[in-house]
Structure formats: C-alpha cells, structure tokens
Amino acid sequence: MELPRAPLxxxxxxxxxxxxxxxxxxxxxxxxxxxxxxxxxxxxxASKHADRKTIKRDDxxxxxx
Amino acid sequence: MELPRAPLxxxxxxxxxxxxxxxxxxxxxxxxxxxxxxxxxxxxxASKHADRKTIKRDDxxxxxx
Numbered sequence: 001m002e003l004p005r006a007p008l009x010x011x012x013x014x015x016x017x018x019x020x021x022x023x024x025x026x027x028x029x030x031x032x033x034x035x036x037x038x039x040x041x042x043x044x045x046a047s048k049h050a051d052r053k054t055i056k057r058d059d060x061x062x063x064x065x
Numbered sequence: 066m067e068l069p070r071a072p073l074x075x076x077x078x079x080x081x082x083x084x085x086x087x088x089x090x091x092x093x094x095x096x097x098x099x100x101x102x103x104x105x106x107x108x109x110x111a112s113k114h115a116d117r118k119t120i121k122r123d124d125x126x127x128x129x130x
Contacts, residue, residue, distance in 0.1 A: 002072035002073075002075055002076055003068060003072050003073075004069065004072070007067035007068050007069070008067075008068075008101060010067055011067055011098070011101050011102055011105045012105045012108065012109070012120055014102075014105070015102065015105035015106045015108070015109045016106075016109045017105070017108075017109050017112070017120045018118040018119070019118055019119040019120065020119070020120045021119055021120060021121050021122065023121065023122035024108065024120045024121050024122050024124060024125050026122070027122045027125035027126060027129075028101065028104060028105065028108070028125050031100075031104055031125065031129045032097055032100060032101045032104070033076070035096075035097060035100045036073060036076050036093065036097045037076055037079075037080065039093060039096055039097070040076045040077045040079070040080035040082070040093065041080045041081075043077065043080070043082075043089065043093070044077070044080045044081045044082050047082070053083040053084055054083070054084040054085070054086055055077055055082045055084065055085045055086060055089045056086050056088065056089050057086065057088035057089050057091070057092045059089060060089050060092035060093050060096065061092060064092075064096045
C-alpha cells in the first residue's frame with residue numbers, strides 16, 4: 001500500500017461523487033496501485049532492453065502503449 | 066496533479082529500477098492519474114445507475130472490469 005487515500009478520494013469527488021465509502025477508496029487505491037506496478041515493471045523491462053540503468057520517460061510511455 | 070511523487074518513485078524502485086529520472090516519475094504519475102480518473106468516472110456512473118449517491122466498493126469493481 002503505497003498511494004495515500006486523500007488524493008484518490010479527491011479524484012472521486014472531482015468525478016462527481018457526492019459520498020464515497022471507505023471501501024470504495026480502498027478499492028480504487030488497490031486498482032490504481034496494480035496499474036502503477038504493472039507500468040513500472042514494463043518500464044523497467046523497457047530500460048533493460050535499451051541497456052540503461054536509468055528509467056526514462058520514454059520507458060514509461062512505451063509501457064503504457 | 067493529485068498523486069504525490071514519492072510513492073510512485075518507490076513503486077518504480079520496487080519494480081527493480083536502479084535510477085529513475087524525474088521525467089519518468091512525472092510520466093508515471095500522469096498515466097496513473099488518468100487511470101484513476103477514468104475508474105472514478107465509471108464508478109460514479111455505476112452508482113448513479115444503481116440510484117445511489119454513495120460510491121461503494123462494488124462500483125469501483127464494476128468500473129475496473
């Protein structure tokens with residue numbers, strides 16, 4: 001559990017939520033973290049493929065397409 | 066820009082990144098926020114569909130499948 005709850009709840013309110021249950025915030029955090037980890041893994045693979053030890057923006061872009 | 070940088074950088078390091086450029090963290094934040102907003106929008110739609118004003122866990126689950 002890396003991402004904080006508050007900004008995720010704010011994103012739900014900005015999407016038009018009047019009330020948000022605690023479980024819903026937790027579910028959103030879980031889904032969003034899974035996506036972040038998947039993208040991070042693919043970005044690391046992309047950087048290795050390019051023989052770099054530094055993850056660059058292009059690695060994340062490649063991972064997300 | 067809702068999500069903080071530090072946990073996203075941590076996720077990249079946990080994925081095996083030795084070094085992470087600032088641009089890469091920013092790109093990951095942007096991608097992950099887009100996903101969060103999309104899920105939040107769909108969850109709000111799901112709650113309206115169920116005639117509720119409270120977003121529940123099941124709304125997020127429906128949105129993410």
